[in-house]
Every structure is written in structure tokens, then in C-alpha cells.
Amino acid sequence: MEVLYKVAFSEPLGRYLIASRNIKQGEIIMKEKPRLLGSQIAAFPICFKCASRIYTSSPPPCNECGLAPTCGQCQGTLHKKECIYMRKMKENVSGMTLQFLCENPQVTMPLRCLLMKYYDQDFWKEFIQLECHLKERRGTYIYNLHKYQVDKPLRDAKIIQDLQDSDVHADILPTICGILDVNIFEVRPPQGVQGPEDCLRGLYLTPALMAHDCLCNTHLSVDDDFMMTIRASLPINEGDMITFSYTNGLQGNFDRQNHLQQGKYFTCACRRCLDPTELNTGLSTLICPKCRHATMIFKHKQWQCPQCSKNYSNRMIRTTLALAKDKVSNILEFGTLKNAKQLVSTLQRTLGTHHSLIIEVNQKIISLLSQEPDMTSTLEKIALCKDLSKILQVLEPGISRHQGIAQYELHKAQTHLGKVQCNSSQITLDQYCSILKESEGILKGAIGHLIYEPKSTPEGRLAQKALTDLQVLRASVKDLEVKIQKNTKTHK
Ligand SMILES: [Zn+2]
Ligand SMILES: [Zn+2]
Ligand SMILES: [Zn+2]
Ligand SMILES: [Zn+2]
Structure with a gap:
């Protein structure tokens, strides 16, 4: 397949991808298999060979290494190279047992990353260069959670110590966990998902280099074999950045920014994020309590009404929005057509007609209608x-x-x-x-x-x-x- 991208580098962005020639809308930019698949941090055990969920507490181990939990009935190939290494490991790393891996599913993804250091140097070199934002993460809730749920069990079981690798410093697991959190793609397993916790986390090395833009120019899809296909969702000119959006496009500036800051540790400065009117869609626009025009936007750290020039503190508005959000979540989960419509009319007293919260309820109404x-x-x-x-x-x-x-x-x-x-x-x-x-x-x-x-x-x-x-x-x-x-x- 022709390579349609090049890796570029700049100081604030790190490595990113640009188009190596003009790319037409719909054209495939790349296809890539995941280098690793795992469950979410609130994890359940998955088959090392095919990544399907394991429901039993005593799953059969891989018949080659005797260590990796499997579903017992698949021909999955995700564990092939790793299996050879795990067989060798068995003698030196006594803490690594089938029981340990089954009881600590949350460690498996970071651990499997680390193991690649010993049997797949090419992968490791690429992987360890990815952004991990360790500095920003240190001391945060997620950092401590990983310390407790990933680092501690691996050290208590003496797995890290038994690797006897002087390269493996105290920060290695927080670094791996950071890289995973920042670069991972959520993928749906073939059997489908009931809730967000059923999604798998897939590590795709080249796609992970795409920079974020809320108005991105790619479309991403993952098939049953977890093959990721990235297409141009818009025509892309040679030299232009190839971008992907890590956020939901129907969320307003606040929620998208929050998501990016908490999960990816950066502030997006795309055309849409810099525009409080969100490209004139009014996705975050509120009704001014004084003049009743739906023109109030968040600008220069406060809410401003350009119509009557009145300003409002962010604190007050934030409370209103939080209350509205609660009502919306409730309706999305349990609402009938009648309640959903009632909620929209209530929300329309404070929010602009196209506010993201109203759009969310409207989507529910469309499906109920x-x-x-x-x-x-x-x-x-x-x-x-x-x-x-x-x-x-x-x-x-x-x-x-x-x-x-x-x-x-x-x-x-x-x-x-x-x-x-x-x-x-x-x-x-x-x-x-x-x-x-x-x-x-x-x-x-x-x-x-x-x-x-x-x-x-x-x-x-x-x-x-x-x-x-x-x-x-x-x-x-x-x-x-x-x-x-x-x-x-x-x-x-
Ligand atoms: Zn399997
Ligand atoms: Zn095996
Ligand atoms: Zn943005
Ligand atoms: Zn006003």
C-alpha cells in the first residue's frame, strides 16, 4: 500500500503526521493492526490470544506457555511472539502465574507492553517515544490509581524485581500507563458493547501520532479483526496535518476541553475551540437572564452578553449548567418522549436552541419519535x-x-x-x-x-x-x- 503520510516534528506538538501528497476524501491513508489490546482500567480478564472477554474465574491457560489466560476456544494470534518469551520467563519470574494474571487483569496491558521490551525491540523503541505527560500526571488521581492498581501488585509479586533489568526504573510503570492513557484508542469488541466499560483499549502506533483537532480531517473505523482503517474525511492537501478528534463533536467547548485536559493533558486551540460561538452553531450559547437574547457566550473568562453588554460570573453559570446536565443524563437513561420534550422546553428558558445539552436530548427525541x-x-x-x-x-x-x-x-x-x-x-x-x-x-x-x-x-x-x-x-x-x-x- 502506498504510504500517504510522513512523520513531522515540532516543539509544542512532538511528532505528528502530515500528508505526503494530496489525498482525496474517502481515500485510505493507512491500515494498521493493534500492537496491543486490553480492557479498561476497571478491568475484566481477556483472552491473551483473541482479546475476547473471559467470564470464568479459572480460565484455561495457553497450552504453550501455561501462563496466559485464554478463552480456551480461539485461534487468535495476538499472543504468538509473547508466548515464546513467557515460556522462557517462567523460570526466572516466579511471581508471574496464571492465577496472578487472572486476579489482576488491570496489570495485564501495562505488563504486556513492558514484556515487549525483551522480545520486540522495534516496538519498544517506537512505544517509549510516545507522549506520556508524566510530569502533569504525577500526584493526580489517575496516577495514584495506577500506582496502587498496577505498580504495587507487580512489585508485590516481585515480577518487576525478577526481570533484573537495570533499565527498569521506578517510573517505568507510571510511564507506560501514561503512554497508554494518552495514546490509546477505544475499540469495540466484535461481540458488541453493553456499556462503555466493555470497550477495549487498543494501541496503534502510527495512528497514535495523529494530532488532535476538533474539526479533524480523518474518519476512523475498526473491523472485527481490530484492523484500524483511517480515511480522509475531507480532502487533505500535501503537507497538511493529518488530524483526528479525540472528543465527541456534539459536545460543547467546555466538555471537549475538559475531556482533553483530563485525559490527554493538553488544551486544544483549534478554530472551533477558539470561537465561543462554536462556528456560529451556538452549541455553548446561553440565554442572557437580563435581555433574554440567546447570545450569551463565554469569553475572556466570563460570560458576556453582546446584546446588552452584561457580564456574569462563571461560578453562577456553571451551577446552572451542572443542574441541567444532571437532568439531561437522567432523561437520556430513563426518559419517555413526554419527559424529554418537557425537558427541552425547560432547558430552552436558559440555553440557546442549539446548546449541546438540548441537541443531546433532541437526539433521544428523534429515536423515540x-x-x-x-x-x-x-x-x-x-x-x-x-x-x-x-x-x-x-x-x-x-x-x-x-x-x-x-x-x-x-x-x-x-x-x-x-x-x-x-x-x-x-x-x-x-x-x-x-x-x-x-x-x-x-x-x-x-x-x-x-x-x-x-x-x-x-x-x-x-x-x-x-x-x-x-x-x-x-x-x-x-x-x-x-x-x-x-x-x-x-x-x-
Ligand atoms: Zn481467545
Ligand atoms: Zn502462551
Ligand atoms: Zn478544538
Ligand atoms: Zn443580554
Whole structure:
């Protein structure tokens, strides 16, 4: 495969990737298998060979080394090289036992990284150069958690001491844990996820070099074999930085910045983060309590209303937002259509119409409205999908999973509405036909966004469904056109 990127270096950024030639939208920039897979820090044991979750407390060990826990029924290849080293290790490192690895699943990922130092020097050289932000992490909650959950058990079991490696200094495990936290990608296991804790952590060395930008230019997908494919979500010019967003594009500036500071230890200074209006989407805009205009933004460390020039302290507003956030989380989990709508009207008294919290509830409303086939609900759903799609065009330009889903839902609602209106003779066949043609266009757009998703993922399945829907829709348009033609002939 042609290499479309080069590694560049600059002082504040460290190493990052740039395009080695012009790259077209949708073009594959790289494909890479993970060098390591593990569970989250609140971990469960996983099979060393295939990374699937192990549910029993006494799993069968790998039949070659007798140490690594396995699922007992896979042909996974993730443990091959490591197995040879672990067989050798068995004699010198007595603390490393199947029981230890099963009882301490949270140590396995950092430990497996460290072991690569002894059997895969190339990996280790690349790995240890990755950013770890040790200085910023020292003394923080996460640093102490790793010290207690990873460093301590490995030292108590004398595993670190028995490695007898003078290179392995006191900071080695905090460094490894830092590198993992900063550079890891969350990947969904093939069996799917019930909650965020089921996601695996995958270490991909080249993709980890991509710099962050909230308006990134790549689309990332991971298939059942954990192969990561990175495509250009937008056209990229030769020499331009290849970027990826570590945050959720539908979160506001505050939440994204928080996430980046706490998890990745940097402050993003992208075009969107520097703009309190979030590129005029109003994703973080509030209603000014004094003049009631939805124009209040956070600028120069305080909330300002450009309409009436009144300023407000951050503390006061933050409390309002925290309360709103609680209500939103509650509705997202348990809300009915009625409560969700009620919450939106309450929130609209303090937040701008397109505030991220309202958008979040609106997404829930869209999915709940899909279960209501009546005309009013369908019209509401169409309006909400159009609104969301417009915002996504700004916040996630180019290929976007969110946009694909929004457009798919929009086409569905619009097709349904046309059908109901035509059946009740509210519109003519001609009008119905144009509605269907418009839906076809929207559906094609949705497919353009979703087509890159691996077939086994929920979005991949949606893409397959969209392709079938497109065939059905095209057939309906054809039938209608024949009908219309016949009608005009009989009228003549
Ligand atoms: Zn397995
Ligand atoms: Zn083995
Ligand atoms: Zn940013
Ligand atoms: Zn005002």
C-alpha cells in the first residue's frame, strides 16, 4: 500500500503526521493492526490470544506457555511472539502465574507492553517515544490509581524485581500507563458493547501520532479483526496535518476541553475551540437572564452578553449548567418522549436552541419519535433531523457517522410522511413522487457517510439496511412514474 503520510516534528506538538501528497476524501491513508489490546482500567480478564472477554474465574491457560489466560476456544494470534518469551520467563519470574494474571487483569496491558521490551525491540523503541505527560500526571488521581492498581501488585509479586533489568526504573510503570492513557484508542469488541466499560483499549502506533483537532480531517473505523482503517474525511492537501478528534463533536467547548485536559493533558486551540460561538452553531450559547437574547457566550473568562453588554460570573453559570446536565443524563437513561420534550422546553428558558445539552436530548427525541407513526410526530422528527444535520455539516464536515445516522432517519421520516399524505389524498401522485426522489437523494447522502463502517458494527448494519432501502425506494419511484404516465394518458 502506498504510504500517504510522513512523520513531522515540532516543539509544542512532538511528532505528528502530515500528508505526503494530496489525498482525496474517502481515500485510505493507512491500515494498521493493534500492537496491543486490553480492557479498561476497571478491568475484566481477556483472552491473551483473541482479546475476547473471559467470564470464568479459572480460565484455561495457553497450552504453550501455561501462563496466559485464554478463552480456551480461539485461534487468535495476538499472543504468538509473547508466548515464546513467557515460556522462557517462567523460570526466572516466579511471581508471574496464571492465577496472578487472572486476579489482576488491570496489570495485564501495562505488563504486556513492558514484556515487549525483551522480545520486540522495534516496538519498544517506537512505544517509549510516545507522549506520556508524566510530569502533569504525577500526584493526580489517575496516577495514584495506577500506582496502587498496577505498580504495587507487580512489585508485590516481585515480577518487576525478577526481570533484573537495570533499565527498569521506578517510573517505568507510571510511564507506560501514561503512554497508554494518552495514546490509546477505544475499540469495540466484535461481540458488541453493553456499556462503555466493555470497550477495549487498543494501541496503534502510527495512528497514535495523529494530532488532535476538533474539526479533524480523518474518519476512523475498526473491523472485527481490530484492523484500524483511517480515511480522509475531507480532502487533505500535501503537507497538511493529518488530524483526528479525540472528543465527541456534539459536545460543547467546555466538555471537549475538559475531556482533553483530563485525559490527554493538553488544551486544544483549534478554530472551533477558539470561537465561543462554536462556528456560529451556538452549541455553548446561553440565554442572557437580563435581555433574554440567546447570545450569551463565554469569553475572556466570563460570560458576556453582546446584546446588552452584561457580564456574569462563571461560578453562577456553571451551577446552572451542572443542574441541567444532571437532568439531561437522567432523561437520556430513563426518559419517555413526554419527559424529554418537557425537558427541552425547560432547558430552552436558559440555553440557546442549539446548546449541546438540548441537541443531546433532541437526539433521544428523534429515536423515540421513530416509534410514533402519526403525522405530527413524523413532522417533528423531520424538523429535528434537518436541524441536526445542518449543525453537523459545520461541526463534523466531511464523512461523519453522526451525519449518516441523521440523514438516514430524515429520509425514513420523509418517506413515511409522503406515503401517509398520499394514501389520505392530501397530496397528488406527482407530489408524492418528488418527495420520494428527494428522500432518495438524502438516503444516498446517508450511505456516503456510512459506507465505510465495518459490516458488523451498528453503523455498518445501518449502511447495509440503507442500501436495501435505496433499492426499494428506487423501485417505488419507478412504479409511481409508470402510474403517473398511465394516468396522464387516460386523462388525455
Ligand atoms: Zn481467545
Ligand atoms: Zn502462551
Ligand atoms: Zn478544538
Ligand atoms: Zn443580554
